[in-house]
Amino acid sequence: MSISETHLKGARLNDLADLAKTLGNSHRLLLLEHIGGGEKTVEALSDLAGLSVANASQHLQQLKRSGFVQSRREGKNVLYRLGGGPIAALLAALRACAEHNRSEIRELISDSLWQQDKLEAISREELLQRMQETEIVLLDVRSESEYAAGHLPGAVNIPLDELELRLAEVPRDQEVVAYCRGNYCALSGKAVTILRALGRNARQLRGGM
Amino acid sequence: MSISETHLKGARLNDLADLAKTLGNSHRLLLLEHIGGGEKTVEALSDLAGLSVANASQHLQQLKRSGFVQSRREGKNVLYRLGGGPIAALLAALRACAEHNRSEIRELISDSLWQQDKLEAISREELLQRMQETEIVLLDVRSESEYAAGHLPGAVNIPLDELELRLAEVPRDQEVVAYCRGNYCALSGKAVTILRALGRNARQLRGGM
DNA sequence: TCATCATTAAATAAAAATATTGAATGTTAC
């Protein structure tokens, strides 16, 4: 009994994982979004998503296998529409989780937590000075627009993509502390990997814990 | 404006995709499930999930980056617990989608659709006879337990894993029509690939469309 | 039927995720 139970449970988890995996690609999410706007042909969708027709077709078929979309033929064209299930609810839940994570970062950026002393407010100048005293550079590896929207006081912005190119901007003799969008984001980890590979002394800044 | 908007939207979609990707692995889902039952150490979790400690640690860290779990240290051990966000809702939505897909198959299995004439009930014998007349073998490539739980009348069960081994059981001169769990399932597609590679005349049975 | 076109399939190459191993880190207890 326990064997078949385990087996069933395993199968269930695999089904769930397959569904999630299908959603785990931004091209497919974009396709889903466009399809949600109304029935569309493969060609229209490939244009909208900036994909080759063949590649779009592949993604559409994966979406179809997962039940997220359905298709029908009309003359020469195949039209894709949203599937029947509780897809909207699933996407909404995903968005809610992402939003929740984002708000956690806002808390991090706006106040507390960044100070040793959680209650004492700290000025930008003061943090800068502390950073200089301890020979630390605070590095924001998010995109320029994210940086513009809000960042830690004194942080230097070099998007991860440009890190190797703009390495000269990172002082060679200071420890680098990289941060990105918070716990759920892998950017700063990659930045640390790159920086270490290039001989710098780098660490990752982690909120919460 | 439109550029930055697109950019933001792209970033958003990537965030969503990253979250979904994190859920797109059955080991991580299993870990999440166990963590949902209460705070646990890495070692306990690796045991429960049947993973090496290092591997479990990696998965846990990915779950943490995505905000699905949080961790704290207690003495020698690090304890993982569920994260704060609307994780339960997300998992519930995933399950709902999987359940919806499953029920679509049940419909397929229990009635209609399989007949040319949608209203006329058809006996097992009659379908078998039709299949013989048209020289078709209906092949169920799901697991034995799934087959036992319900299958199309007259279908032969050879789980995908065993297909190459048990090829002799597939009549050589008949067209093979393979099916699995429905539109969202890739098993029968793989079966068709295998059968064709081995020189058989095989097609995939698709519901809905 | 044949020519044409949109779509899908198949095969390959490129990129990413996963599991494994051995080493490094950080904590407790002595």
Add this chain to the structure above:
DNA sequence: GTAACATTCAATATTTTTATTTAATGATGA
């Protein structure tokens, strides 16, 4: 401080995804 232990990091090999290219399919309309 040092030893023992749990966890994480880093590097690697293996296995999946993804994108691209080229060929096949399937429907339309002459």
